[in-house]
Amino acid sequence: MTSLAHPLDPLDPTELATVVSLCRADHRLGDDPRFVWIALAEPDKAALLAGAAVGRRADVVVIDQTTGTSITAEVDLEKALVAMVTPLDGLHASVSYEEWTGADRVLDNPEVAAALALRGIDSSTRLHLEPWPLGFGDPAWGGDRRRLGRVTFFVREHDEDTAWARPVENLVVIADRVTGEVVHIIDGEVVPVPTDPIPIVDSDRRLRDALRPLTIEQSEGPSYTLEGNELSWEGWQLRVGFHPLEGLVLRDITYDDPETGRRRRVAWRASVSEMVVPYGDPSPMNLWRHVFDAGEVGLGKNATSLSLGCDCLGHIDYLDEHMVTEDGSVATIANAVCIHEEDNGVLWRHYDAATDTTEVRRRRRLVVSSWTNLGNYDYGFYWKFSQDGSIEVEVLLSGVVLATALDDGVEPAHGVQISPELSAPHHQHLFSFRLDLDVDGVDNVVEEVDLLAAPSGPDNPMGTALITEHTLVAKESEGQRRGSAVAGRAWYVRNRGVENALGQPVGYKVVPNASPILLASEGSPVAARAAFASHHLWVTAYDGDQMRAAGPFPNQHPGGAGLPSYIANDRNLVDTDIVLWLTCGTNHVARPEDWPVMPAARTGFILEPAGFFARNPALDVRPQTEVNPGVSCRS
Ligand code: NI
Numbered sequence: 001m002t003s004l005a006h007p008l009d010p011l012d013p014t015e016l017a018t019v020v021s022l023c024r025a026d027h028r029l030g031d032d033p034r035f036v037w038i039a040l041a042e043p044d045k046a047a048l049l050a051g052a053a054v055g056r057r058a059d060v061v062v063i064d065q066t067t068g069t070s071i072t073a074e075v076d077l078e079k080a081l082v083a084m085v086t087p088l089d090g091l092h093a094s095v096s097y098e099e100w101t102g103a104d105r106v107l108d109n110p111e112v113a114a115a116l117a118l119r120g121i122d123s124s125t126r127l128h129l130e131p132w133p134l135g136f137g138d139p140a141w142g143g144d145r146r147r148l149g150r151v152t153f154f155v156r157e158h159d160e161d162t163a164w165a166r167p168v169e170n171l172v173v174i175a176d177r178v179t180g181e182v183v184h185i186i187d188g189e190v191v192p193v194p195t196d197p198i199p200i201v202d203s204d205r206r207l208r209d210a211l212r213p214l215t216i217e218q219s220e221g222p223s224y225t226l227e228g229n230e231l232s233w234e235g236w237q238l239r240v241g242f243h244p245l246e247g248l249v250l251r252d253i254t255y256d257d258p259e260t261g262r263r264r265r266v267a268w269r270a271s272v273s274e275m276v277v278p279y280g281d282p283s284p285m286n287l288w289r290h291v292f293d294a295g296e297v298g299l300g301k302n303a304t305s306l307s308l309g310c311d312c313l314g315h316i317d318y319l320d321e322h323m324v325t326e327d328g329s330v331a332t333i334a335n336a337v338c339i340h341e342e343d344n345g346v347l348w349r350h351y352d353a354a355t356d357t358t359e360v361r362r363r364r365r366l367v368v369s370s371w372t373n374l375g376n377y378d379y380g381f382y383w384k385f386s387q388d389g390s391i392e393v394e395v396l397l398s399g400v401v402l403a404t405a406l407d408d409g410v411e412p413a414h415g416v417q418i419s420p421e422l423s424a425p426h427h428q429h430l431f432s433f434r435l436d437l438d439v440d441g442v443d444n445v446v447e448e449v450d451l452l453a454a455p456s457g458p459d460n461p462m463g464t465a466l467i468t469e470h471t472l473v474a475k476e477s478e479g480q481r482r483g484s485a486v487a488g489r490a491w492y493v494r495n496r497g498v499e500n501a502l503g504q505p506v507g508y509k510v511v512p513n514a515s516p517i518l519l520a521s522e523g524s525p526v527a528a529r530a531a532f533a534s535h536h537l538w539v540t541a542y543d544g545d546q547m548r549a550a551g552p553f554p555n556q557h558p559g560g561a562g563l564p565s566y567i568a569n570d571r572n573l574v575d576t577d578i579v580l581w582l583t584c585g586t587n588h589v590a591r592p593e594d595w596p597v598m599p600a601a602r603t604g605f606i607l608e609p610a611g612f613f614a615r616n617p618a619l620d621v622r623p624q625t626e627v628n629p630g631v632s633c634r635s
Helices: 013-024 045-049 097-108 110-118 292-295 525-529
Strands: 033-041 057-064 069-076 079-086 127-133 150-157 171-176 183-185 226-229 231-232 234-244 247-255 262-278 317-324 330-352 357-373 375-384 393-401 415-417 422-425 425-437 445-452 466-473 492-500 504-510 539-542 577-588 596-607
Touching: 013 033, 013 069, 013 079, 013 317, 013 330, 013 539, 033 234, 033 317, 045 375, 069 247, 097 110, 097 127, 097 150, 097 171, 110 171, 110 183, 231 357, 234 317, 234 330, 247 357, 247 375, 262 292, 262 375, 262 525, 292 357, 330 375, 393 425, 425 596, 492 577, 504 577, 577 596
Parallel strands: none
Antiparallel strands: 033 057, 057 069, 069 079, 127 150, 150 171, 171 183, 226 231, 231 234, 234 247, 247 262, 262 425, 317 330, 330 357, 357 375, 375 393, 393 596, 415 422, 425 577, 445 466, 445 492, 445 577, 492 504, 504 596, 539 577
């Protein structure tokens, strides 16, 4: 089978079906394999860059349902064979859909029924069960050999009720995901189940007057072109990929530079590698909560369909994404990726007093976005390409905060009261972006640049002098960096083998937003498991097998995988192919205004050319009078 697909394109439905049938025919994948995910195996970067033909291969993760063993396989689509099968010893694949929906088996357990009955809940009560990854657990539960998960409970009597408004407090069931067997029950103090189902959309709610229409009209269509997964716009070119765990994967990002006449690479691959949401409430109900939404659940698998006029405005192109379900059938997420252009205010401007004239250019952006739903939370991922060579990455966080039932008169010690009956535990949302930047070639280096006050002295008599301090990140043991908003710290990725017209090494800089890092103590389980989140930046030497900040299989993993192990050999990072892993996120001290659905919060960062060009690359943007017919820009 020879594929017509580009080597970097996601697997199409035919390829997915082929992979499934090859795996089904191979007994090494177990007697009853349930497919957790299948994705394009990372193609050989060096071979692709050298222009060699690279065959399509698939990464497969299954759970043998007869034993609960997780198994990985690699399928060679060209040769139509299962090339490699590896049972995971003591490691566990991420949670499958079926394990998510199969949680209600715990209701058959008499002890669980008794614990619910103590809280006034019987079989006539409509419950919403919310399964969670284990986090960490008692070794006696056997998590090293069996697939374990946690189940929590909410009362949801009507469809319009907010599923998370009526938590059943202090009851957590740990169950074997394969057999459904209840392994342990955390059954603490009985707290009355909150009574208010506060619907997000309530037909009885008085709505404010509707705004007048705002219509985005692109009468001649958009200015980008989309051919298959290849997207081109204003000199930018990239391929839009998608992965079951990472969601959006942007590949081979290049810029066609009229000044040098060259198509110049900026990045080979960029994605969310991992994320973690550690909760800061030490009660047994919440102590274990720090879900890895990428590696344990799947940002891509849980992407939601987007709708025109609501998620995206204007002329929209969508990409459908295809995922395999447990039984090996192919499910299509229609409109999973939205591509559109938007106006973003002023790009550059200058008023010249001598001539009383203003030159102003408006900024247009190309936006590639996707939304994921993970239980109570919804995350939006936006990659925004601009005419000045910058790429802004924005994550939107919305949905419903995790709330716990407040016992009468009790002040929450580790959270904020958000409604008469509820408190929201403090928590963090920390994302790890894996950025395989290749600035004008693969051989790059990272420099940390701070702006500092120079020491006072004869050369600095008034103490006003400012200098930049440059720290070369020479090897992996030096690659863990923290941001400094005070110093305006940025990380420059330079290619010292290519100069701009000023004779400077070309570069891009990573401009982090002021962002938290993991706050939990060094010795905590989450610090071991989510070590990536303890620094704003990690730098590693490129290795196509090193893709996941918390390791390829964080589910039930005790920690140490991913970045801490990737840097173990302390490889050289100077003038070689390097990968940046950027942590950004938010501290969520909830507000009453976050309830019952939170206004979108934001985090992200900017990639900005820094000496990549020798002057403003957007000087050639045409005035608005030439962009929008009829516009006169008069005051
Ligand atoms: Ni939050």
